[in-house]
Amino acid sequence: MIRSPARVGVAGATGAVGREMLRVLDERGLEVDLVRALASERSADRSLPFGESSLTVQELGPEGLEGLDIVLFATKPAVSREYVPVAVSKGAVAIDNSRAFRMDPGVPLVVPEVNPDAAAHHSGIIANPNCSTIQMVLVLDALHRAAGLRRVVVSTYQSVSGTGREAIEELRTQSGDVLAGRPAVSRVYAHEIAFNCLPQIDDFDERGDTLEETKMIEETRKIMGLQGLRIAATCVRVPVFRSHAMAVNVETEREIAPGEAREVLSSARGVAVLDDPEEALYPTQLAATGGDEVWVGRVRRDRSLRHGLWLWIVSDNLRKGAALNAVQIAELIVDGVSL
Amino acid sequence: MIRSPARVGVAGATGAVGREMLRVLDERGLEVDLVRALASERSADRSLPFGESSLTVQELGPEGLEGLDIVLFATKPAVSREYVPVAVSKGAVAIDNSRAFRMDPGVPLVVPEVNPDAAAHHSGIIANPNCSTIQMVLVLDALHRAAGLRRVVVSTYQSVSGTGREAIEELRTQSGDVLAGRPAVSRVYAHEIAFNCLPQIDDFDERGDTLEETKMIEETRKIMGLQGLRIAATCVRVPVFRSHAMAVNVETEREIAPGEAREVLSSARGVAVLDDPEEALYPTQLAATGGDEVWVGRVRRDRSLRHGLWLWIVSDNLRKGAALNAVQIAELIVDGVSL
Numbered sequence: 001m002i003r004s005p006a007r008v009g010v011a012g013a014t015g016a017v018g019r020e021m022l023r024v025l026d027e028r029g030l031e032v033d034l035v036r037a038l039a040s041e042r043s044a045d046r047s048l049p050f051g052e053s054s055l056t057v058q059e060l061g062p063e064g065l066e067g068l069d070i071v072l073f074a075t076k077p078a079v080s081r082e083y084v085p086v087a088v089s090k091g092a093v094a095i096d097n098s099r100a101f102r103m104d105p106g107v108p109l110v111v112p113e114v115n116p117d118a119a120a121h122h123s124g125i126i127a128n129p130n131c132s133t134i135q136m137v138l139v140l141d142a143l144h145r146a147a148g149l150r151r152v153v154v155s156t157y158q159s160v161s162g163t164g165r166e167a168i169e170e171l172r173t174q175s176g177d178v179l180a181g182r183p184a185v186s187r188v189y190a191h192e193i194a195f196n197c198l199p200q201i202d203d204f205d206e207r208g209d210t211l212e213e214t215k216m217i218e219e220t221r222k223i224m225g226l227q228g229l230r231i232a233a234t235c236v237r238v239p240v241f242r243s244h245a246m247a248v249n250v251e252t253e254r255e256i257a258p259g260e261a262r263e264v265l266s267s268a269r270g271v272a273v274l275d276d277p278e279e280a281l282y283p284t285q286l287a288a289t290g291g292d293e294v295w296v297g298r299v300r301r302d303r304s305l306r307h308g309l310w311l312w313i314v315s316d317n318l319r320k321g322a323a324l325n326a327v328q329i330a331e332l333i334v335d336g337v338s339l
Numbered sequence: 340m341i342r343s344p345a346r347v348g349v350a351g352a353t354g355a356v357g358r359e360m361l362r363v364l365d366e367r368g369l370e371v372d373l374v375r376a377l378a379s380e381r382s383a384d385r386s387l388p389f390g391e392s393s394l395t396v397q398e399l400g401p402e403g404l405e406g407l408d409i410v411l412f413a414t415k416p417a418v419s420r421e422y423v424p425v426a427v428s429k430g431a432v433a434i435d436n437s438r439a440f441r442m443d444p445g446v447p448l449v450v451p452e453v454n455p456d457a458a459a460h461h462s463g464i465i466a467n468p469n470c471s472t473i474q475m476v477l478v479l480d481a482l483h484r485a486a487g488l489r490r491v492v493v494s495t496y497q498s499v500s501g502t503g504r505e506a507i508e509e510l511r512t513q514s515g516d517v518l519a520g521r522p523a524v525s526r527v528y529a530h531e532i533a534f535n536c537l538p539q540i541d542d543f544d545e546r547g548d549t550l551e552e553t554k555m556i557e558e559t560r561k562i563m564g565l566q567g568l569r570i571a572a573t574c575v576r577v578p579v580f581r582s583h584a585m586a587v588n589v590e591t592e593r594e595i596a597p598g599e600a601r602e603v604l605s606s607a608r609g610v611a612v613l614d615d616p617e618e619a620l621y622p623t624q625l626a627a628t629g630g631d632e633v634w635v636g637r638v639r640r641d642r643s644l645r646h647g648l649w650l651w652i653v654s655d656n657l658r659k660g661a662a663l664n665a666v667q668i669a670e671l672i673v674d675g676v677s678l
Contacts, residue, residue: 151643155494155586157536157575171534176518179511190619195510195579197496197624199586199637199651204616208597208639230643234586234651236496239578240534247494247538247573249588258547277543280529285536298538300547304490304569312538312573 001335002069002093005031008330009092011060011083012074013037013048016165017097020323021072026051030331038064038071061086068092070333072326088124093333095126095326099211102127102219109222112328113269114141119332126329131321132156132212132235132244133219135294138320139248139313141224142268143261147307148253151230154216157238157245158201159285162317163188171239193239201235210235243285244321245314252307258299261309265296270320275299283314292319340674341408341432344370347669348431350399350422351413352376352387355504356436359662360411365390369670377403377410400425407431409672411665427463432672434465434665438550441466441558448561451667452608453480458671465668470660471495471551471574471583472558474633477659478587478652480563481607482600486646487592490569493555496577496584497540498624501656502527510578532578540574549574582624583660584653591646597638600648604635609659614638622653631658 008025012018018039025035037048038060046057058064060083065071071087073080073096080098087094101107108118109127111134119126129137140149160167167188174184174194184192191198201212212235221229238245256264266273272293274283283295294315302308315321347364351357357378364374376387377399385396397403399422404410410426412419412435419437426433440446447457448466450473458465468476479488499506506527513523513533523531530537540551551574560568577584595603605612611632613622622634633654641647654660 153492153588153641153643155573157496157577172518175514175534179515179518191623192625195514195625197577197579197584199584199621199623200616200619208614208616208637210616232588232641232643232647232649234494234588234637234649236584236586238496238536240536245536245538245575247575249492249571249573275547277539277547277549280539282538284530284538286531286534298547298573302492302571304492304571308571310571310573 002333004334005033006069006334007034007067008032009036009038009065009068009071010074011038011071012079013057014039014043014046015074016161016168017074017318017322019048020318021074021326022048022050022055024319024323024327028327028331030327030334036064036068065090065092070095070330072330073097074322084125093122093124093126095128095329097128097322097326099130099215101125102129103222109219110329111137111223111325112332113138115223115225116332119329128322128326128329129219129223130212130215131162131317132158132246133216133223134321134325135244135313135315136216136246136248137220137223138268138270138294139265139296139311140220142264142271143250143252143256144224146264147256149229150251150253153249154233155247156233156235157240158235159240159242159244159317160193160237161242162244168241171241175239189237193237195239197239198237199234201237240285242316242318243288243314244317245285245312248311248313249302250309250311251305252309255307256309258301258309261299270294271296273297282312285314288314289316290319291316292324294320341672342674344372345408345673346373346406347371348375348377348404348407348410349413350377350410351418352396353378353382353385354413355500355507356413356657356661358387359657360413360665361387361389361394363658363662363666367666367670369666369673375403375407404429404431409434409669411669412436413661423464432461432463432465434467434668436467436661436665438469438554440464441468442561448558449668450476450562450664451671452477454562454564455671458668467661467665467668468558468562469551469554470501470656471497471585472555472562473660473664474583474652474654475555475585475587476559476562477607477609477633478604478635478650479559481603481610482589482591482595483563485603486595488568489590489592492588493572494586495572495574496579497574498579498581498583498656499532499576500581501583507580510580514578528576532576534578537576538573540576579624581655581657582627582653583656584624584651587650587652588641589648589650590644591648594646595648597640597648600638609633610635612636621651624653627653628655629658630655631663633659
């Protein structure tokens, strides 16, 4: 246990997730003694907003990682692999948002509403799951407790902010170019993302799956402690700035009517139900942006199965999908703060 | 059989699908004696491009429907319900693109590559299936013949051109407003479509399914002649101008490896395979637009099933999904023209 008030570092503080971590740290109840923004040498000495005040960025390195209790890493896997061990060797607990350590058997992979106890068994590193995994697993866990999961089939609609700030800029620039009749140039993505969907998130493996798809499958199994869970995923990038959506088809062991599923989900922590189609009430990415909830709507029977349900799940990938979940993990390991 | 050259009318000629029907009629080999563009009174006397020349729009009504062999209807269900019977009473065969007659047991629902023989058994009306159904059924039919279908789970990524010209304009206007920091106004859709996905296509029924989802299920069963086919669908509108995409999860009766599935699909009429993920080669809506093919990529195993496959299917919803399929049906019933 770390004693409150804690000394917290944010590595990769200038990126889309890093900035959101600073925002969430400022908003939440976690008492901090100091917050230090860390980034690459290139960004050192820049100023970042933090609540009413601002922080001067320090270089991410052995010196910058000195004297911290917790470091939230919003960095790419290679950077995490280099500096997470440094942070740990300096006595901090590292909460890492990259995929670098997530599937390491010695590293807990934590969604505080689902497996908070796992956070206690860390050896200096706790991994923050993939954004799509987090929002899906909150819903799946509630359904599993109520009716048992047999199989899950998910197709995602993921925003460009999952890639980072340069992808947000690419969508903005390309969209403007297309509307003006100018040719659009792709730098971040393999193809034009403006007014187009790309069935590729992260790299492909030799089986033709993307890393993102494999993450959703393997991380869900690890978080829920269900190694044999049957789950299939297709991950798609859509021309949306922020928040991820997903169509999830669930086969349960036991009968659960849509109305009962809505009740179960309404009382699940972190989950909110918005489901009145007659009034065109269902979650959308635009409406979910900036909020903390994992929204669920379009809960209905899939009549192609004996016990089948469809759900539409939407959440802000930078908040619950990344920054908020990481800060919640920090809260779990700081003395006297509970979820 | 209708004797070639045929006298062809296009009802709803000023809409997105109607204009595409004129374009396809001009491009294809169907010999025509005359082509007449029909639309509401409001559009009468307007001029529409047709090949190198142009057509003057006539009012859709008893007079305009006189003396035609075939009328392609690209009209809303209510308009089709009113004027399709008029066209038939004047001696024409009506090929209707709306949902008005599709599930009528006396009306054939035809995808020429899948069930061409059904077209012969009409009583004056042949229905053109839903855009999403057409592109999916070409692929499902090929897989069913090769390995037998057990269950299909589909999530769609549908463009705004499926709604019509005013929706294309709404996406364009809203996108410009958002990029300029102005508030966006929704007229066509229940929520903002710019940089947002809407899990609603057409109206909801009392079970919480949309008509679009029900169409995909029921029309696929009718076209394939598989009344018991287990199929589940979630239909989503995405901020893309043209072409529909879908992630399709298929369980087959017999083993079919991805490589074999690619071969089967490569030789299926109307289907083209683009599947080399290492080179970032997979179908996208932007690349499919304007073409006639139903593109398939990302063919891979779903390891959550004994015989499971994932596929990503993309096609131009205004071409094969509407205008081209309707003109192909016309070709089926005109003497001397084969697919």
